[in-house]
Structure formats: structure tokens, C-alpha cells
Amino acid sequence: MATRGILVKKLAEIYDIPVTAVDVADRALSEAGLRTKSTRGRAATQMSAEDIVSDAIALSGNWGVKGAPPMVARLVEMTLTDGYIQQIAENDDDQHSQDDDPAASMGTHLTKSLILSGSPLIPFPRKILQMKESFGASFAEILRVLNSEDADEIRGTSVAMIPELLGASIEYRYRHNWFTIRFGSGMEGISNSNMAECEGYTKIVLRHRRLVRLAEILKA
Secondary structure, three states: OOEHHHHHHHHHHHHOOOHHHHHHHHHHHHHOOOOOOOOOOOOOOEOOHHHHHHHHHHHHOOOHHHHHHHHHHHHHOOEEEEEEEEEOOOOOOOOOHHHOOHHHHOOEEEEHHHHHHOOOOOOOOOOOOOOOOEHHHHHHHHHHHHOOOOHHHEEEEEEEEEHHHOEEEEEEEEOOEEEEEEEEOOOOHHHOOOHHHOOOOOOEEEEHHHHHHHHHHHHO
């Protein structure tokens, strides 16, 4: 796992912004208790998947140094609400959902209890990826899996957020099924393909390649 210095450097590369800008944003999150307090030297603190998530959310938004910490705090604490599972053809690609017609692509509805505790009739990859009660913890699980030997089992991952509505979704493909897991009170808006064009709202989407790069920080 990476130290804070490596975390800041890698994030600057991923987001193509100056290291100094990442450093300032990261320090603000640390002061707000949203990133593990770091130490230096041989016993330098190792950053966690949750730390990467907090920084990634802050850098993906445009809230400024003062505005980012409270927004990140609200987003990572969003609770899991429900989800959907959709069977897909074996030759379908991994570019799914956020740009598709939600009415045509949602599939079978999944309750919160089914997502967290499951059913033998639903092919959840629980031995590989287990969703959590909160968005931040679930996002962190995605990064851990993408940094594990099981990374090839979970494909087409994406994370989407509408900060103003406090809604988010996590999507991934497992074998012949697409899973959409939704969080927060604004979860209906996250599936609206026109939301990105609506004035006053921002739709942030982190797709598979960026998530893989974020996960690589864990082994830096």
C-alpha cells in the first residue's frame, strides 16, 4: 500500500493536475478526518482504499478546497438503497448503462436486504465483492477487488455520482449479469440519461480504466 507521498503523486498523474493542487486538497481532507492521518519515516502510514476514495471524489468535483471536505463527507456516508440485475448476452461489451435508456436496461429490482445478505437464486459475486451499507465503503471495496487476483472476474466497473442530489451508483459486470447498486436519496436521478444536461446539476462518472488506475495505488 502507498504512503501519502506516493498517493499524492499518483493522483496527480491520474487526474493530470499539479502535485501541489492534490497536496492541498488531500491535507484539507485529512484535517476534516476524511483521510488517515499520516506519519513520516520508516513507519510512514499506509493509505487505505477509503483514503483513495475520499481523494478521488474530491478531485472529481469542482468544489474548491473549503467546499470539498463537507461534500465528500456527505457522499461517502450515503446509504445503500437498492439495485438491479440484468442478464446480458455473452458477446455484449462492458460499456453499459449510464448512457443507456434506464427503462430498457434496469432489469430485475434488488432490495437492500438482497444486496447485503443475498439469495442463492441471485448470482452475486460475494466471495469476490461484497457491497457495504455506505457508498464510500462500497466504492473502496471496488478498488480492493480491482487490486486483487480476482480483478478479471469483475468487469466494466463504473461509479457515478450526482452530488447535488446526493445520489450515486456503482455498476459492474459479473459473468453474464450487470449489477447496478444505488445509494442515497437521489438514486432515481442517477439513472436519468439526460441528467448531465440539466442546469444546476453535475453528473460525475468514473469509468473502469480510471478505477483500475486508482486501485493500482494500493500496491504502489
